[in-house]
Amino acid sequence: MxxxxxxxxxxxxxxxxxxxxxxxxxxxxxxxxxxxxxxxxxxxxxxxxxxxxxxxxxxxxxxxxxxxxxxxxxxxxxxxxxxxxxxxxxxxxxxxxxxxxLGNLVHPDVPVGGEEDFVTLETHGTIRDFGAEGFEPKDHLELGQLLGAIDVERGAKVSGSRFYFLTGVGALLELALVNAAIAQATAAGFTPMLTPALVRPQSMAGTGFLGQAAQDVYHLDKDDLYLVGTSEVPLAAYHMDEIIDADKLPLRYAGFSPCFRREAGSHGKDTRGIFRVHQFDKVEMFSYVTPEDSQEEHKRLLEWEKQWLTSLELPFRVIDVASADLGASASRKFDCEAWVPTQGKYRELTSTSDCTEFQSRRLSIRVREGKQVRPLATLNGTLCAVPRTIVAILENHQQADGSVYVPKVLRPYLGGREVLEPVAK
The missing domain is CATH 1.10.287.40 (Serine-tRNA synthetase, tRNA binding domain)
Structure with missing residues (x-):
């Protein structure tokens, strides 16, 4: 607030x-x-x-x-x-x-407008010309089936639409991504965390997810608990009702958790494959800093996201998200969008938000500086949302025979594999 x-x-x-x-x-x-x-x-x-x-x-x-x-x-x-x-x-x-x-105060530099009114800040990498290479790119689902990596048919049979299985090398690719992301975050000074997937109402409301985002939240009526859509929620509530000494800041956590989203407003969107699903795993960065340092911390989180996507050898751009497309808690948000060849456009892979004092006031988290006690600032940044990252890797690194090049950063976590080979024709 x-x-x-x-x-x-x-x-x-x-x-x-x-x-x-x-x-x-x-x-x-x-x-x-x-x-x-x-x-x-x-x-x-x-x-x-x-x-x-x-x-x-x-x-x-x-x-x-x-x-x-x-x-x-x-x-x-x-x-x-x-x-x-x-x-x-x-x-x-x-x-x-x-x-x-009431939503958080929008930062004065945020572009005003809706979803399409973002400002592109920078682009990275080179978009492949598959025509020049002599073949038509396959989409991630076709590649995933060739590799024996993705099974959406049985996911739908077991759980319904927008659910999936990662099988064989697909499961190994997720584990490689998670381990590589946690390794990067740990090297940057983040404390790795495994967080609860169920939280109390005050935790969900305190992070701002029971307002405009409530329609996408799963609620267990019998227990009055919410399934988290991001580990941002338990990481924000981790220090709820606490006073933190200023000399302990910044506090930085990297949370790994399953995430659950109803996708209530996405009927008919991204129905093919695993780009937009009800359950997925994610590595999330979360920072507690003094309010004066929040803008610089926001830049640091963005740099760590760019470092990660660069290590995956993906073409991507960074956008300054427009005001009407911000979540309630965000004062400013940057998205990193990777190129998806078969869609012919950039799609969101990571985002980072400066929530200033909005969440800390709701959760009663304060910083002590001498005799003064006041709210601090919280920030979050997705490092790796696994299914979307798999989509980007498969499509951008595919080869003519249906195999997929493995970025060097992932090879130590995939037994040294340089290429993922098809197992089905």
Whole structure:
């Protein structure tokens, strides 16, 4: 959530942020009104309580005639205090509910607009000309079937659409990717973490995934637990309700977890293969830093993502995501999109978001600097979303006979294999 003080001091900035997100600007005024009622009812309650306490001191010293009048006033104060207390609680509840619905403040450098209004910041690698090489590229599903690596038919039989099996070399390729990604993250100073896949409501809400993203979240009603769509959730909640000493920052974690997404808004999109699925594994970077260092940390996370994709020898571009395409918690987000030959376009492989103080305020995570205690900043960055990375590797590194070149960074984790050979014609 944002700082209420900032809302009071500069409501136009918050309105502009909401407008850039394509969200309801009237929410800002409703929140200002609720906050004013919360503060005025709190003042009223405090005044009545002070009078009540003062009256309690006067009654024992009063004469008989005075005491009757004071007791009458005490009864009225008792009722007034109860009413003021209820009004204060109601206004506070309304304020918090409205505040939870407000997205993070959009960074001023973020391009304004929707999904197609991003700005390309840089491109890396060379897109292959398969025509010049004399063959038509196969898509990742056909290659995966040739390699004995992907089985979507049995995935659908067992679990339904958008589920899959990784088999044989496909399973080995996932394990190689995960191990190589964790090795890079560990070398960069991240603490590797295996995180829970189920979290409590306060963890999911605290990271901002029960607002606009709620439709994509799986909920277990009987247990009131949520399946995570990213290990960002348990990594953000890891230090919930804690105060961290400034000399321990930055804290950096690399979480590996299964991820679950309903993909409720993706009907008809990417239905072939394993690009958009309900369950997948992912290595996620997560950082806790002081608010002043969040923008530099954001650049560092992006550099680690670029290092990873470069090591996989993939052509990719970096985009500055437009305001209406940001998640609720992100102030700014960079995506790395790899080229997918059979689609003829770049597709998102990794992303990194600067969430500033938004999540830490909701999760009550603070930093202690001397005698000062204040919210810190959190950031996240996907290092390897496994299925999409497999898609990019298979399609970009395929050869005319259906075999697939193995990037050098993965070979130590694949028994030294330089090429994945077809097992079926």
């Amino acid at each position: 944002i700082d209420l003080r900032l809302l009071r001091e500069d409501p136009d900035r918050v309105r502009a942020s909401q407008r850039a997100r394509g969200e309801d600007v009237a929410l800002v005024d409703a929140l200002l009104s609720a906050d004013e009622r919360r503060r005025s009812s709190g003042v009223r309650f405090d005044e009545l309580r002070a009078e009540q306490k003062q009256l309690g001191k006067l009654i024992p010293k009063a004469t008989a005639d005075e005491k009757a009048e004071l007791l009458k006033r005490a009864e009225q104060l008792k009722a007034d205090v109860k009413t003021a207390d209820a009004e204060r609680d109601a206004a506070d509840t309304e304020t918090q509910e409205l505040l939870q619905r």
